[in-house]
Amino acid sequence: MTADLEGGLIELQKFVDLLNQGEVVAIPTETVYGLAARIDLPDAIRKIFQVKERPFFDPLIVHVASLDQARGLVKSWPAGAEILAKAFWPGPLTLVLAKAVHVEATITSGLETVGVRMPGHPLALQLIEKVGVPLAAPSANKFGRTSPTSADHVRKEFGDSVAILDGGSCEVGIESTVLWMSEASGTLEWNILRQGAVSAEQIQTVLDGAKISHHARAEVEKKHSPGHMKHHYMPEIPLIFVSGKKMSDAEITREANIQIARMPDVVEGVRIRKPCSPLSAPASLTLNQDPALAARELYARLRELSQGNADHLIFRLEAFHKGGIWDAILDRLRKAASLSL
Ligand code: TXA
Ligand code: MG
DSSP states (O other): OOOHHHHHHHHHHHHHHHHHHOOEEOOOSSSSOOEEEEEEEEHHHHHHHHHTTTOOOOOOEEEEEEHHHTTTBBBBBOOHHHHHHHHHHHSSEEEEEBBBTTSSSSTTTSSSSSEEEEOOHHHHHHHHHOSSSSSEEEEESSTTTTOOOSSHHHHHHHHGGSEEEOOOOOOSSSEEEEEEEETTTTEEEEEEEEEOOOHHHHHHHHHHTTOEEEEOOOOOOOGGGTTOOOOBBBBBSSSSEEEOOOOOHHHHHHHHHHHHSSSSSTTTTEEOOOOOOOOEEEEEEEOOHHHHHHHHHHHHHHHHHTSSSSEEEEEEEEETTSSSSHHHHHHHHHHHHSSSS
């Protein structure tokens, strides 16, 4: 065994022990870092909500290392779930299905469903395997704020209060696609609750290819997805999302000063980024033209720009921000924005 590998295994064992002792630890996944605890330790699960300052109405995703573990969390495992899991796992797709009785209400916020995913990061998979129990993990950021895509981001958010398993920078960079599914009379109904790197078109193609009788619901019912607030992922300084309007930076800043001052301090439980004094120094958020790279760098760019000299950020919608994973990136940016113009 090489020294590196041996060192890695000793480090991993430390996190296994912490989880088994009921601690909350930060873990790498391919999407964003998560704040993890064993699903069978209710005090540890409650600790996630405390550390994250997350309201109890927002359910947690349960992370598994095998299909068997996934099947053990749900009341029934439709053929469509098996097909999608085989097509996209390990990977950025969370399946929301009717939960098994033993899954604690704290994890699911009292819902009858549970979100399950197999993360595509070798350290996360090894950790879950060694613990032997699935891990509940929301993104490792304070509620409503930008998700972390490196160990350093997590450290900046929580200091030394949480042990961090460093798995490098996240490859995907934005949170998983959340897909609600329900089977009735042999037809699978599905609905995307949160967009991510796995698109509706990809899901449609896989289900069509497997000749599954299925139907995509057009509307998301709020009761199926209590965690979807208008504002989320917000950086340290206000972000202004500008679409379709020809405005100079100075005009945007002037308009933002007028409109942000009129906004409430808190919307749907999330504190809005509002300046203490009038905004005057904008910075432009520009992203790579390749959407996979744009997603990967999105949260790091929001953090970097927030720590510079600017007091607000401007993102301008461009014609090429269209289709595929751009839809998921724009969803995050619209929610991260204090104001859309
Ligand atoms: O990529 C990801 O999904 C990351 C990594 C760590 O796996 N996790 C993540 O967790 O983004 P979180 O808690 O920040 O966002 C999960 C969202 C919740 O806000 C909630 O809306 C939705 O998933 N969710 C979880 N369980 C659900 C359920 N039973 N029904 C509906 N929505 C659910
Ligand atoms: Mg989150």
